[in-house]
Ligand code: 5GP
């Protein structure tokens with residue numbers, strides 16, 4: 001999968017559009033959600049375009065995403081207090097941006113729903 005010039009998260013992850021970054025390495029980026037639902041609401045996004053978590057994502061990319069979650073949790077100081085990781089896939093999940101992302105949510109007591 002390549003980088004797509006019509007995809008907002010491809011643009012943010014590859015610095016075509018700048019955002020509020022929390023972590024970055026060769027494979028992934030983490031940046032703050034523009035409409036946060038919790039004190040910490042960070043999106044972990046691969047630099048290559050994949051639509052969902054089951055869209056032929058290389059194992060090393062998935063591992064890099066999990067590593068980024070760990071880095072975000074440490075940087076945000078929510079490792080001990082707890083956090084939630086959510087990845088919406090498709091219409092019934094309400095996926096609004098069709099580029100794979102993990103929501104990392106924490107910083108307060110999360111509800112039973114999403115945040
Ligand atoms: P989804 O419903 O696809 O799982 O979530 C998409 C998330 O991306 C939403 O929480 C939304 O606020 C966030 N988002 C959409 N566009 C942008 C953007 O351009 N910048 C940032 N930082 N977040 C975005």
Ligand code: ZN
Nearest residue numbers: 007010049099
């Ligand atoms: Zn994309």
